[in-house]
Amino acid sequence: MDWTWYLLGFKGRINRARYWLAAPIILAFMMVFVGLVYLALKIDFVAHGLGTAAGSGKVSFAFDLDDIFAVFDPAAWKALSLEKLPMLLVRAIGLVLLLWVFLATSIKRLHDRDKSAWWMLPFFAAPQLFNHFSDRLPDSHFMMIPGAIMLALMIWGFVELYFLRGTKWTNRYGSDPLGKEQIRVRSERARLRATTAWSQDSEIELVPHKAGPPPAMRVNRGT
Numbered sequence: 001m002d003w004t005w006y007l008l009g010f011k012g013r014i015n016r017a018r019y020w021l022a023a024p025i026i027l028a029f030m031m032v033f034v035g036l037v038y039l040a041l042k043i044d045f046v047a048h049g050l051g052t053a054a055g056s057g058k059v060s061f062a063f064d065l066d067d068i069f070a071v072f073d074p075a076a077w078k079a080l081s082l083e084k085l086p087m088l089l090v091r092a093i094g095l096v097l098l099l100w101v102f103l104a105t106s107i108k109r110l111h112d113r114d115k116s117a118w119w120m121l122p123f124f125a126a127p128q129l130f131n132h133f134s135d136r137l138p139d140s141h142f143m144m145i146p147g148a149i150m151l152a153l154m155i156w157g158f159v160e161l162y163f164l165r166g167t168k169w170t171n172r173y174g175s176d177p178l179g180k181e182q183i184r185v186r187s188e189r190a191r192l193r194a195t196t197a198w199s200q201d202s203e204i205e206l207v208p209h210k211a212g213p214p215p216a217m218r219v220n221r222g223t
Helices: 003-010 016-047 065-072 074-078 080-111 117-132 140-164 188-196
Strands: none
Touching: 003 080, 016 140, 016 188, 065 080, 080 117, 080 140, 117 140
């Protein structure tokens, strides 16, 4: 398997098994990344006699999807400071890699379902944005309606990506990744036309002649 295409490419299709495999791969990758960055920063802090990051007593490496959507939040930008900039850059790199792999594998899985990448908007982007800004929305019973819609979209997307099998035939995004190609079901007439050699006789329809006595000649009674 081409791992570069599997984790970073957006073209083609992957089946359910490979999509399930992407989750532990992403988790393992992020653990290694966090460990290396933590070790590097710890060495740097000790060398400069700081002991910990920004003197807070601990180093935070939490990776959360809310950090991605905080980019669209003006309040998050106002809270930035130069002291937090190095840590934010480190977390930004990790989040970009995490998001890239997630989108690449999810889009290829949508392709397997014969769906375009735009389905990531209702399945992922809209529910996450709603959840991020839910605390700033009006506290009203009417907000339960969009909340229920977002929940339904998340469940639908989860079922589509993780449980439903892909198309058995070659779709607009590529062939079946399982290698079990199946032709679309065709009508009996289409099947016969595709498997039977063309014959002129088959295109000619003989209509039986309706025999009958010729019309008789008679004098019009109205004359």
